[in-house]
Amino acid sequence: MTTDQTASGHLTVSAESKSPYPADVLAQLHEDAALVIARYPQPRSALLPLLHLVQSVDGYVSGRGIALCAELLDLETAEVSGVATFYTQYKRHPNGEFTVGVCTNTLCAIMGGDQIWESVSDHLGVGHDETTSDGKITLERVECNAACDYAPVVMANWEFFDNQTRESTIELVDDLRAGRSVAPTRGARSVSTFKQVSRVLAGFSDGLADEGVGAGPASLVGLRLAHEHNWKAPGRGDVGDEHSPDASAAGQAGGLTPGLTSSTDTPSNAPDERPGQTPTTPTTTTAKGDT
Amino acid sequence: MSTQLSPILTKFWDHPQSWTLKTYEANEGYAALKKALGMSQQEIVAMTKDSGLRGRGGAGFPTGMKWGFLPPPDGGPRYLVVNADESEPGTCKDTPLMMAAPHFLIEGMIITSYAIGCNHAFIYIRGEIVHVYRRLMRAVEEAYAAGHLGKDIHGTGFDLDITVHAGAGAYICGEETALLDSLEGRRGQPRLKPPFPAVAGLYARPTVVNNVESIASVPPILLHGSEWFKDMGTEKSTGFGIFSLSGHVNRPGQFEAPLGITLRELLEMAGGMRGGKKLKFWTPGGSSTPLFTDEHLDVPLDFESVGAAGSMLGTRALQIFDETTCVVRAVERWTDFYKHESCGKCTPCREGTWWLSQILERLEHGQGSEADVDKLLDICDNILGRSFCALGDGATSPITSSVQYFREEYLEHLRLGHCPFDRDASSYFASDKESASA
Numbered sequence: 001m002t003t004d005q006t007a008s009g010h011l012t013v014s015a016e017s018k019s020p021y022p023a024d025v026l027a028q029l030h031e032d033a034a035l036v037i038a039r040y041p042q043p044r045s046a047l048l049p050l051l052h053l054v055q056s057v058d059g060y061v062s063g064r065g066i067a068l069c070a071e072l073l074d075l076e077t078a079e080v081s082g083v084a085t086f087y088t089q090y091k092r093h094p095n096g097e098f099t100v101g102v103c104t105n106t107l108c109a110i111m112g113g114d115q116i117w118e119s120v121s122d123h124l125g126v127g128h129d130e131t132t133s134d135g136k137i138t139l140e141r142v143e144c145n146a147a148c149d150y151a152p153v154v155m156a157n158w159e160f161f162d163n164q165t166r167e168s169t170i171e172l173v174d175d176l177r178a179g180r181s182v183a184p185t186r187g188a189r190s191v192s193t194f195k196q197v198s199r200v201l202a203g204f205s206d207g208l209a210d211e212g213v214g215a216g217p218a219s220l221v222g223l224r225l226a227h228e229h230n231w232k233a234p235g236r237g238d239v240g241d242e243h244s245p246d247a248s249a250a251g252q253a254g255g256l257t258p259g260l261t262s263s264t265d266t267p268s269n270a271p272d273e274r275p276g277q278t279p280t281t282p283t284t285t286t287a288k289g290d291t
Numbered sequence: 292m293s294t295q296l297s298p299i300l301t302k303f304w305d306h307p308q309s310w311t312l313k314t315y316e317a318n319e320g321y322a323a324l325k326k327a328l329g330m331s332q333q334e335i336v337a338m339t340k341d342s343g344l345r346g347r348g349g350a351g352f353p354t355g356m357k358w359g360f361l362p363p364p365d366g367g368p369r370y371l372v373v374n375a376d377e378s379e380p381g382t383c384k385d386t387p388l389m390m391a392a393p394h395f396l397i398e399g400m401i402i403t404s405y406a407i408g409c410n411h412a413f414i415y416i417r418g419e420i421v422h423v424y425r426r427l428m429r430a431v432e433e434a435y436a437a438g439h440l441g442k443d444i445h446g447t448g449f450d451l452d453i454t455v456h457a458g459a460g461a462y463i464c465g466e467e468t469a470l471l472d473s474l475e476g477r478r479g480q481p482r483l484k485p486p487f488p489a490v491a492g493l494y495a496r497p498t499v500v501n502n503v504e505s506i507a508s509v510p511p512i513l514l515h516g517s518e519w520f521k522d523m524g525t526e527k528s529t530g531f532g533i534f535s536l537s538g539h540v541n542r543p544g545q546f547e548a549p550l551g552i553t554l555r556e557l558l559e560m561a562g563g564m565r566g567g568k569k570l571k572f573w574t575p576g577g578s579s580t581p582l583f584t585d586e587h588l589d590v591p592l593d594f595e596s597v598g599a600a601g602s603m604l605g606t607r608a609l610q611i612f613d614e615t616t617c618v619v620r621a622v623e624r625w626t627d628f629y630k631h632e633s634c635g636k637c638t639p640c641r642e643g644t645w646w647l648s649q650i651l652e653r654l655e656h657g658q659g660s661e662a663d664v665d666k667l668l669d670i671c672d673n674i675l676g677r678s679f680c681a682l683g684d685g686a687t688s689p690i691t692s693s694v695q696y697f698r699e700e701y702l703e704h705l706r707l708g709h710c711p712f713d714r715d716a717s718s719y720f721a722s723d724k725e726s727a728s729a
Contacts, residue, residue, distance in 0.1 A: 039454045041368065041411060042494055047476030048459055052418070073476070086478040086634075087459035089418050101419075105380050106578065106624040107537055107610045112718035143462065143628055145419055146377045146386040148537035148610060149544045152719055158421040165720055186390065187422040200425060201418050201457045209429035212422060214309030219387040221544030222534075223304055225560055226296040233297040233531065235519050 017063040025057060026068075033072050036203060043073050047083055049202045051090055056199035060091040089201075091138075096131040097193050098176045101142035101155040102169070108144070111151040112165070117141060119166040120173060136177045138194075149218035150185070157197045159184035162216060186216045294552040296560070297523060297531045299511050300504070301547045304391040310426050312433040315394035321439060323510035327402040328447050335406035339509065342517035343529035348374055348465075348502025349576065349605045351528075351594045354509075358407050360489035361497045370498040371404050371412040372474065372488075373506055375427075376458055376465040378417055379577035380628060381608030384533040385503035387545060389416070390423045392507075393430035397453065399506035401439055402513060404451050407499055411452050415470050418457040427455045462632035466680050467500040469634065480636045481680040504533060524550035528593030532607050538573075539565040539613035539717075551596070554609065555588040568613040572696065576605015578625045579685025581692035582618075602692070615721075617712035618697045619704055622689045623651040629686035640683035643674040647690065654701055657708040664694060664701050 021029065032053055037046040047069060054065030061084045070077045084090045102117040103109075124132050124139055131138045147153045150162030154169050161172060162185040175182045181190040188208040192200075200206050226232070303309050303318045312320070327335055340355030361369060373396065377385040389396060396414070404412045416424055431453050434440045442450050456474060463469045464479040471493050473479035492498020508530065512520045520530045528550040534557055537543045541562030548557070554573065564570055570585045575592060580603040583590070590600045597604040612621060630644040647670055653659040654667075671687035678684060694701065703711055715721055 042475070044476035045456075045474055048473065049457065051459065052457065083476065083478055087418075087461050089458075089460035104624070105628055106621045107381060109624050110612065110616055110621060110714070110717045111538065112720050114714065115718060115720070142419070143631065144378060144380040144382070146383045146417075148381050148383045148608070149535060151537055151543070155419065158419050160420075160422070163719065184422070188425070197421050200421055201459075203428070203455070203457070205425065205428050205432075208422075209425035210308075210311075214306060215304040215387055215391040218542075218544035219301075219391065220305050221542045222296050222546035222548075222560065223298050223301050225546075226298045229295065231295040231297070233299045233302075234522050235515060 017058075018067075019064065021057075021064060021068070029053070029057065029068060030072075032202070032204070033068075037072070039203065044075070047073060047075075047080065048087070051080075051084055051087075052198045053202035055091065055095070056195045056202060058094075059195055060094050094131070094135075095194050096138035097136050097195075098157055098191065099138045099140060099155075099194055100169075100173055100176070101140040101145070101158075103143070103145055103147075103151070103153045103155070104141045105144040107148045108152045113152040116152055116154065116164055116166050116169050120169045123170050124173060132177065134177065137173055149221075150216060156182065156184065156191045157194055158201075159187035159191050160216075161185055162218075184212070187212050294548060294556050296546055296548050298547050299531055300388055300392065300395055300507055300533065301545060304387070309391045310393055310430065312394060312430070312437060315392065315398075319510075319514060320394055321398055321437075323513040324398050324401055324439060325445075327405060327513050328445060328449070332406050332408065335402065335513065338517050339406075339512065342512045342520040343524075343527070344505065344508055344512060344520065345528065345594065346502055347504035347508065347532060347606070349379065349579075349603075351604060354501060354505050357489065357501070358403070358499055360487070361407055361499065362490060364408050368411065368494075368496050369407060369409045370493045370496060371400060371407060371409045372467075372471065372493055372498055372500045373400060373412070373414045373503055374465060374467060374470055374500055375414050375416040375503045376462075376470060377503070378462040378465050379579060379606055379608060380625060381535070381537060381574055381577045381610040382606040383535045383537065383608065384545060384606065386420055386423055388503060388507060388533065390420075390426055393426050394434070395507035395510060396427075396503055397430050397434050398439070399509035400453060401434070401444070401451055402509050403499070403501070403506055405449055409499075410450050411454070413474060413493070414453065414455045415464070415474055416455060416457055417464075418459045424455065424457050431455055461634075462628075463634045463680075463682060466682065469680070470500065471498065478634070480634045481682075483679075525591065525593045525595070527595050528604070534592065534607045534609060536561045536609045536611060538611035539568065539570075539616070540611050541565055543611075550593040550604075551591040553589050553591055554583075557592075557609065558588075558611075564611070564613055566613075568615065570611065571614045571616055572612050572618055572621075572693070574605075574608060574610045574689075575602050577608040578610070578628070579603075579681070579688050580605040581688045582696065584696050602688075613717075615712065615716040617655070617710050617714070617717075618693050618700055619651070619655045620710060620712070620714070622693045623648070623655045625689045626651050626686065629682065633682060633686075637679035637683070639674045640678040640680075640686065643670050643678075643683065644686050646670055647686065651690075654704055655710055657704045657706075657710065659705065661702060661705065664698065668694060 036049045037043050050069045066080045069080045104113045126139050128141050154161040154164045188211045306314050344354045345351040400412050461479045464473045466481050468482035469479040488498040524530045534546045572582045594604045626648045630648045633640045633644045635641045674683045675687045
């Protein structure tokens with residue numbers, strides 16, 4: 001365990017955290033942030049993705065990242081910090097290259113998550129929200145991650161590792177530390193780094209959506225049983241049942257481009273508008289009907 | 292077993308490229324949109340009301356009625372926000388749906404937005420499922436490329452943009468008003484109601500907040516009609532839903548079935564209890580719904596019947612625990628969860644969950660006294676109905692129901708001075724060993 005991660009360590013802001021961004025990094029951040037802000041009718045909605053964006057550069061929510069968000073959205077730094085401290089995915093100190101989260105909510109815990117947690121914590125010599133000395137792994141106990149039919153579940157940078165055991169999880173962290181490519185059970189072909197995944201969470205596509213399976217075996221248990229018994233929903237024939245293995249060619253992977261997502265169709269109301277008040281901006285509703 | 296499964300939303304999840312627009316189109320995809328764009332907005336709302344579709348996010352509020360609560364257009368923006376913050380312990384249906392077939396949701400959003408006069412819709416997805424987020428972004432891209440989104444959709448003059456927004460780890464954001472605060476870039480804390488989101492939601496504008504599965508059910512209803520939907524399910528709980536079985540069953544997984552199916556039927560479909568062990572307790576709809584036991588195997592899983600039997604249908608998250616499981620340990624862990632996720636806004640929940648967690652920890656370790664069990668109930672009584680939102684209420688469900696059915700087990704911990712159960716016997720590895728030796 002590293003000594004700078006004590007409870008008081010969380011409250012200490014290192015000088016490095018506040019040192020200004022290099023000019024090129026800052027320019028890129030401004031460019032990206034403009035795309036994020038353009039997705040929303042009101043700029044403040046961009047705060048959560050912008051904090052993910054800060055993590056994609058700094059590996060945590062740094063002091064300079066908070067200042068940047070405040071400047072971009074015309075908020076106080078205290079308001080940005082207030083938001084950043086509310087959500088568990090925002091890290092207040094440098095995160096490892098990989099966040100490994102063992103689900104220890106009830107269902108997974110009882111199915112063996114507790115034993116997995118103890119083994120992997122012993123193996124790495126770190127506890128909850130602590131990082132290995134090589135900076136590779138930040139270990140966490142996570143809450144239910146919506147994959148209970150695959151319990152016990154382990155997440156690595158928010159990719160699914162289903163039906164884990166003590167041994168498989170130790171192998172997972174060893175592989176990640178050794179820099180070997182690791183494939184999630186349901187997800188991209190290999191686990192991206194914390195910074196890469198943070199950029200995706202800021203809404204910038206990494207082009208990996210078409211990798212991996214559509215559904216894991218547990219997701220298909222009911223469907224397979226229905227096939228076996230020839231059960232169908234009422235009134236539905238076999239039309240349109242044809243299966244084609246080709247990927248769709250429509251569109252290009254490139255993320256949320258500004259032209260596709262800016263909200264220009266209806267003017268947004270003023271931030272302080274009260275319900276029932278007449279909108280303060282001129283309007284041009286485009287939906288037909290509903291008169 | 293008399294009830295049959297009804298694969299509709301799950302119908303092509305086994306396709307190797309199930310998430311693409313091409314696969315969706317080969318399975319009637321966007322046919323409902325075409326039909327909807329030829330209907331009036333009122334007709335779509337009426338059809339959804341007629342179908343009896345009730346919210347699939349837990350509360351079961353009629354979806355069409357929710358849309359109908361929006362005030363008449365005043366020329367300002369109106370919003371649709373999809374709640375994809377699936378985090379209720381045990382709930383795991385929206386995540387595989389969005390991973391395997393995201394276009395159901397996108398098409399449903401376009402139809403709903405058209406019906407309610409919304410030109411900018413949002414999906415608020417929890418940030419801890421990055422591949423699902425990728426799939427949604429990709430599906431939105433494909434929908435734009437196909438002309439289903441953007442300006443003047445298919446020449447109708449209707450414009451719609453969809454923004455997919457990732458949260459950052461907070462269970463409370465599944466509460467619709469906390470979700471809206473979070474989407475506005477704030478701490479995710481619930482708002483006082485009224486005003487309800489229909490009147491003052493996102494940016495204080497009229498807003499519909501619906502669950503993923505509710506909106507994904509809209510295209511099939513539009514395409515096949517409200518009568519088709521009502522032919523499934525029960526009189527007041529119409530249609531189909533995805534039932535998620537997890538825990539001590541031989542084949543945990545997703546089962547799409549008409550509402551009103553029973554756990555007995557679902558258990559048979561899931562290959563029965565692991566190792567032929569006895570069912571001890573289960574949640575009908577996530578950890579916030581009071582526990583059921585083996586007495587409740589034949590309760591029809593619809594909103595009314597589950598309610599009449601003392602619990603809630605919730606999100607149809609059936610977490611199954613066999614006789615090897617310590618109920619005190621299970622409840623303690625859920626309580627830790629509510630304590631961790633309490634947003635801190637109101638005192639009964641913030642303080643109450645903290646004290647519940649302390650007391651349960653000592654009970655699980657066989658410490659404390661019988662008075663502690665009554666103290667738990669007393670604290671629950673002071674949280675239930677006195678909290679700002681349903682998180683506090685939910686926190687009391689596992690405690691009060693477990694004491695109701697298993698008080699003796701709490702006392703057994705005290706008599707022994709420790710937990711009477713071997714936790715290794717409950718684990719997935721234990722089942723591995725058994726099936727290997729069988």
